[in-house]
Amino acid sequence: MNNRLRQIGFLIQGWLSRALYGRNGFDNLARTCNAIALILLVINIFAQSVVVYFIWVVLFGYSLFRVYSKNITKRYAENQKFLQITESPRRYANLMRLQWRDREVSRYYICKKCHQQIRVPKGKGRIEIRCPKCGERFIKRT
Structure with missing residues (x-):
């Protein structure tokens, strides 16, 4: 069969x-x-x-x-x-999927200047993040 x-x-x-x-x-x-x-x-x-x-x-x-x-x-x-x-909604949905998958070990941020997704380790306190694409620096709490 x-x-x-x-x-x-x-x-x-x-x-x-x-x-x-x-x-x-x-x-x-x-x-x-x-x-x-x-x-x-x-x-x-x-x-x-x-x-x-x-x-x-x-x-x-x-x-x-x-x-x-x-x-x-x-x-x-x-x-x-x-x-x-549909690029913008698909990118947002992908970011949400990645954030959910890596929620215990990583945080995701988006550069305000070039909109690059940046992943940083979670639990490091206030850190300065440098965008690898445009070099923009910003301070965020992980």
């Missing part, structure tokens, strides 16, 4: 790779549209709103359009624009 499932998995993988050959594929914008569409689908299960359902259909359709599009250069430009627009 397990061997049969593995064979079916390889068949599906081969079919998907042939179907997506020469296509744009799953980029960040398509993944984000899929994630939002999934959230809207769950909301629509409880709310049963025609508007939410319509937005779900449009987002899911746009995501499929992006995945199967052969105009890779245009989809690439759209994805780069999306990444440029």
Whole structure:
């Protein structure tokens, strides 16, 4: 039984790779549209709103359009624009993830001049921090 499932998995993988050959594929914008569409689908299960359902259909359709599009250069430009627009929230989310992961041993600060993330050891008291990128100095408590 397990061997049969593995064979079916390889068949599906081969079919998907042939179907997506020469296509744009799953980029960040398509993944984000899929994630939002999934959230809207769950909301629509409880709310049963025609508007939410319509937005779900449009987002899911746009995501499929992006995945199967052969105009890779245009989809690439759209994805780069999306990444440029969402850079600030993504950097903030990454900083929050790093702060949570290293919360016991490190503190993270952002340079006011160049916005570089700086990690310093925790528990050293008041220290002078020098930004490695621009050389700006500031005093913070760790």
